[in-house]
Amino acid sequence: MKMVFFDARVWRYLISAISKVIEEGVFIVDPDEGLTFRAMDPSHVIMLDMKFPRDSFEEFDVEQRAELGVNLEDVAKVLRRAGKEDRLEISADENSISFTFIGKGYRRFTLPLLDITAEQLPEPQLEFKARVKVMSDVYRDTIKDVELIGDVIRFVASSEEFKVSSTSELGEAEIIYTRESGSLIELEAEDTQQASYTLEYFSDLSGASRVADMITIHFSTDMPALVEHELPQGARFSFLIAPRVE
Incomplete structure (x- = not known):
């Protein structure tokens, strides 16, 4: 699978923030839904929800649904290398996930996937005043x-x-x-x-x-x-x- 997003810095700041609350998590990639992430912190005080529709990517070459378990702190360290003009390519196979900065050349970083399962968290049903x-x-x-x-x-x-x-x-x-x-x-x-x-x-x-x-x-x-x-x-x-x- 391969996904390309126009501005790597969006991912840089987003994952950096998330990694301060949750250490490990699962990116769910779906051919129709795009890339999503939902998880609760260990104390169950806060639930995070991230959604990148398939149309938000310049390229979205995904044939089947996949769960990509990652160490978010490690991903955040990699994404801190994103430059001002960099696009971000995310690709994965059965064992690893790669983040490639496309700008003045190609800079690729590959991390191992973790054997973890996404939490089954329902959509909150709340009415706010x-x-x-x-x-x-x-x-x-x-x-x-x-x-x-x-x-x-x-x-x-x-x-x-x-x-x-x-x-x-x-x-x-x-x-x-x-x-x-x-x-x-x-x-x-x-x-x-x-x-x-x-x-x-x-x-x-x-x-x-x-x-x-x-x-x-x-x-x-x-x-x-x-x-x-x-x-x-x-x-x-x-x-x-x-x-x-x-």
Whole structure:
């Protein structure tokens, strides 16, 4: 099988972020569905979901479904060598997976496949009462701001504003976005919704937002949050995180 993606850096930042939360995982390659990845962290606090439709690839030569078990930390190390103009070719056989950077020449790295099976995780069926869409740089700056203070991130959304905060012995960080400020692309909320989450996961995965256009956060009071990243070429990355209930 062989798949070619137009920008290796998309994979570089995405896999680097994922590898901070999950050490090993399985890429599922399907002739119709493209390449997908879904897994939970060892503590079962967060579920990651990555989807690259077949149409997102320049080339997608896959004849049959395959499960490719990989050490994500090793893959992340390889992908860090991606350059600004590099395309990425992913190929695999029964025993190994190769990542080739196509730019000023061909640079190929081959890693062994792991004998692991993909987790059977169903599609979450949740209804959210708040939905906030922001540009990816706004989201990333927000995470950096609250990191200065605490280890818990709190979302509060109403029909008029979206507030992100963190509190600790050091003090309090509070960031407020309103429709008038222009920082919110979309804001929908039934009444006032508020929930808290472990900030470490947002920090670890914030690197994925570097290659996203927009970030959409769905949540409800004291319920899980779904954070969606819109990636180039119709690809998507999201994570579903359990709340911290005091």
